[in-house]
Amino acid sequence: MRRIIRMYTLSIDTSEIKTCLSIEEAILEMGLNPDSFIFLIDGNPVPMDSIPVDCKVRAIRVASGG
DSSP: OOOOOOOOOEEEGGGSSOTTTOOHHHHHTTTOOGGGGEEEEEEEEEEETTOOOOOOOEEEEEEOOO
């Protein structure tokens, strides 16, 4: 059996979004489901309720199936 795994990433430059906005709120404003992503700042995972300041957030879309 062959499995195809797709991984999507996006980068959010926090200097381009409203201040005091959490990662979760920014993703929701983009029309995406934040529960579908793992968020990284400088390669370290961060919770979606983090409020990043002057950095880039990398969002890796994940999916699981049985």
